[in-house]
Amino acid sequence: MDMKFQPLLQEKPENKPIIIAGPCSAETEQQVLQTAHGLAGKGVDLYRAGIWKPRTRPGAFEGVGTEGLKWLRRVKEETGMKVTTEVANTQHVFEALKHQIDVLWLGARTTVNPFSVQEVADALKGVDIPVLIKNPINPDYKLWVGAIERIYKAGITKIGVIHRGFSYHGETKYRNVPRWQLAIDLKREFPDLPIICDNSHICGRRDILLPVAQKALDLNFDGIMTEVHPDPDNAWSDAAQQITPSQYLELKEKLVFRLPTTDDMEFLENLEHLRHEIDELDEELLNLLGARMKLAERIGEYKQRNNISILQASRWNEILERAVIKGKMKGLSEEFVTVLLKAVHQESINHQEKVMNAPGAEA
Numbered sequence: 001m002d003m004k005f006q007p008l009l010q011e012k013p014e015n016k017p018i019i020i021a022g023p024c025s026a027e028t029e030q031q032v033l034q035t036a037h038g039l040a041g042k043g044v045d046l047y048r049a050g051i052w053k054p055r056t057r058p059g060a061f062e063g064v065g066t067e068g069l070k071w072l073r074r075v076k077e078e079t080g081m082k083v084t085t086e087v088a089n090t091q092h093v094f095e096a097l098k099h100q101i102d103v104l105w106l107g108a109r110t111t112v113n114p115f116s117v118q119e120v121a122d123a124l125k126g127v128d129i130p131v132l133i134k135n136p137i138n139p140d141y142k143l144w145v146g147a148i149e150r151i152y153k154a155g156i157t158k159i160g161v162i163h164r165g166f167s168y169h170g171e172t173k174y175r176n177v178p179r180w181q182l183a184i185d186l187k188r189e190f191p192d193l194p195i196i197c198d199n200s201h202i203c204g205r206r207d208i209l210l211p212v213a214q215k216a217l218d219l220n221f222d223g224i225m226t227e228v229h230p231d232p233d234n235a236w237s238d239a240a241q242q243i244t245p246s247q248y249l250e251l252k253e254k255l256v257f258r259l260p261t262t263d264d265m266e267f268l269e270n271l272e273h274l275r276h277e278i279d280e281l282d283e284e285l286l287n288l289l290g291a292r293m294k295l296a297e298r299i300g301e302y303k304q305r306n307n308i309s310i311l312q313a314s315r316w317n318e319i320l321e322r323a324v325i326k327g328k329m330k331g332l333s334e335e336f337v338t339v340l341l342k343a344v345h346q347e348s349i350n351h352q353e354k355v356m357n358a359p360g361a362e363a
Contacts, residue, residue, distance in 0.1 A: 018194065036078070
């Protein structure tokens with residue numbers, strides 16, 4: 001589907017990041033306004049606050065509901081900041097529009113359900129309002145694109161996406177693993193689609209908010225969404241990932257905002273030279289991987305003749321452990337080496353399986 005997107009915020013200068021900040025949840029009118037006044041005049045483009053909160057388990061705080069929209073209107077009146085909140089169904093959309101919310105967003109639990117996305121899309125037909133779409137809970141690229149397409153087909157052209165990371169079963173320092181490549185793939189397919197990094201939900205903890213936000217900016221993301229609360233430790237939801245307005249302003253001051261490109265010819269020539277070297281190394285890597293798969297096929301033929309199973313767990317563990325150690329010596333992270341080797345191992349299994357189950361192969 002060919003989609004052409006309009007700028008999210010018409011008054012925003014080109015190449016300036018979109019800054020979104022505010023509490024995870026609107027808890028009380030005082031809390032909403034205190035946070036807003038702490039951020040007013042500090043370069044925040046959108047003040048965020050969750051009014052309806054879809055929680056993983058029942059019994060958790062699920063938002064104050066429509067009453068909180070009145071508080072967001074007061075934020076607009078008293079500070080001049082635009083406001084944004086999450087919607088998940090038709091009623092949410094109608095209430096948000098009635099209270100003059102400037103930007104809507106779809107949460108990860110909505111994006112994961114095409115029925116819910118379509119319900120929101122139907123409610124938005126004939127409305128000219130920017131919509132942000134968070135990635136689905138699981139790393140499903142097509143599901144994310146599908147949500148964008150549904151909102152676009154409703155006539156909304158001011159669309160952006162929020163990269164908030166993905167659920168992961170296992171040990172990780174993140175609340176939601178970034179999987180940056182999915183956002184990069186989205187940027188490659190839709191170059192004019194703004195991408196905002198929700199560093200709060202990726203991190204789940206305040207001590208690593210800065211490096212994650214900086215990495216997003218280094219990857220040419222179009223903005224940052226961060227959760228800010230006047231008393232984070234006593235927040236009614238997601239306390240560990242929120243920071244105070246003063247802490248947020250310190251974080252924002254430390255961020256380095258990159259330029260997407262330059263017309264400096266010396267820089268461009270040097271960059272082109274280095275990229276050419278990378279292209280040559282990439283070709284060499286592909287040649288080596290191709291040769292490795294040929295060896296895997298020979299191993300498959302040998303296993304087939306001797307009726308031996310493809311997977312040899314002890315051998316695979318040995319390869320992985322050795323590679324992680326050697327990778328660290330070469331400045332490669334354990335995460336990268338593990339992901340790379342698992343992909344190579346799976347491709348090797350595929351090649352062996354093809355050989356061993358080929359028509360006419362000996363029993």
